Amino acid sequence: MSPPFEPVVRVAGLQMTYGSHDVLTGVDFEVHPGEVVCLLGPNGAGKTTTIEILEGFRVRSGGDVRVLGEDPAQAGDAWRARVGVVLQSWRDHARWTPRRLLEQLGGYFAPYSTATHPRPYELEWLLDTVGLTENADRKIGTLSGGQRRRLDVAMGIIGRPELLFLDEPTAGFDPQARRDFHDLVHRLSDLEGTSILLTTHDLAEAERLADRILILAAGRIVADGSADELTRQVAGTAEVRWSRGGERFVHATEDATPFVRRLFEQHGEEITDLEVRRASLEDTYIAMVQRFESGDRTAPALAEVSR
Numbered sequence: 001m002s003p004p005f006e007p008v009v010r011v012a013g014l015q016m017t018y019g020s021h022d023v024l025t026g027v028d029f030e031v032h033p034g035e036v037v038c039l040l041g042p043n044g045a046g047k048t049t050t051i052e053i054l055e056g057f058r059v060r061s062g063g064d065v066r067v068l069g070e071d072p073a074q075a076g077d078a079w080r081a082r083v084g085v086v087l088q089s090w091r092d093h094a095r096w097t098p099r100r101l102l103e104q105l106g107g108y109f110a111p112y113s114t115a116t117h118p119r120p121y122e123l124e125w126l127l128d129t130v131g132l133t134e135n136a137d138r139k140i141g142t143l144s145g146g147q148r149r150r151l152d153v154a155m156g157i158i159g160r161p162e163l164l165f166l167d168e169p170t171a172g173f174d175p176q177a178r179r180d181f182h183d184l185v186h187r188l189s190d191l192e193g194t195s196i197l198l199t200t201h202d203l204a205e206a207e208r209l210a211d212r213i214l215i216l217a218a219g220r221i222v223a224d225g226s227a228d229e230l231t232r233q234v235a236g237t238a239e240v241r242w243s244r245g246g247e248r249f250v251h252a253t254e255d256a257t258p259f260v261r262r263l264f265e266q267h268g269e270e271i272t273d274l275e276v277r278r279a280s281l282e283d284t285y286i287a288m289v290q291r292f293e294s295g296d297r298t299a300p301a302l303a304e305v306s307r
């Protein structure tokens with residue numbers, strides 16, 4: 001295990017160019033032990049590219065990357081055994097059953113088992129944890145998309161990783177499967193101390209899961225903080241709406257409570273239809289991405305968020 005004060009992921013000045021296309025132009029961030037970090041960004045921003053570089057599947061064009069203390073481009077099998085990966089695209093083992101495939105994969109991790117960190121996870125526990133027990137002996141080719149995705153997750157965590165990369169893990173999940181998956185992420189991070197870096201386009205999911213959110217846009221990280229911290233970066237964080245004498249009013253304010261108190265002091269029972277709306281993570285995300293993609297580097301304002 002890395003010492004507790006060492007980040008499990010440290011990325012500095014990461015660059016990636018495909019041909020003449022500069023996708024990552026200087027990405028900087030860290031993931032700390034036990035953290036759940038969500039990487040957000042528009043289609044084509046470079047999230048999968050970033051994750052694949054950290055997984056050691058893609059060679060970067062420049063910058064420094066350390067994952068569990070090593071450079072993924074150089075790291076060997078002992079390092080790989082400590083890292084779990086759930087890719088975006090699913091690999092084909094149509095004639096196998098989940099049980100057989102997971103048994104086989106688990107065997108690769110056994111040599112890296114230690115007294116304090118036994119590997120792999122116990123198979124029945126794992127099948128139950130990802131909700132695959134009932135389908136464990138069916139041919140993989142006959143599983144539904146959501147069931148296959150559960151198998152992907154099981155394949156990613158079977159080696160009891162210290163660090164887990166999840167690329168759009170809940171794509172294709174129904175609401176129950178999504179909720180089960182969120183419980184699993186909490187269990188892995190809270191009980192097992194697993195550090196998790198995941199990409200998603202589901203902002204509610206990011207808000208629910210992430211200790212910290214990173215927004216990747218225009219080739220670099222443009223925001224880094226908790227969901228709450230990010231929404232507070234948007235100027236005028238709340239909108240107060242009310243009606244009085246048949247007229248509708250709107251006021252943007254940093255702090256809605258004293259404003260509403262004054263409103264009632266002045267107009268009392270004349271006030272009807274009061275609403276207070278905070279900037280959501282979605283408002284913040286869209287405002288930040290629009291600003292940075294248009295080349296403007298200043299903090300966005302709520303008033304400019306279009307809905």
Ligand SMILES: Nc1ncnc2c1ncn2[C@@H]1O[C@H](COP(=O)(O)OP(=O)(O)OP(=O)(O)O)[C@@H](O)[C@H]1O
Binds near residue numbers: 049
């Ligand atoms: N092997 C490759 N060769 C050339 N260009 C590539 C390659 N892989 C990705 N790209 C390009 O790099 C950019 C970033 O792609 P990437 O898949 O990392 O984005 P993403 O943020 O994960 O997108 P999405 O949200 O759509 O999954 C895109 O413009 C993509 O077309």
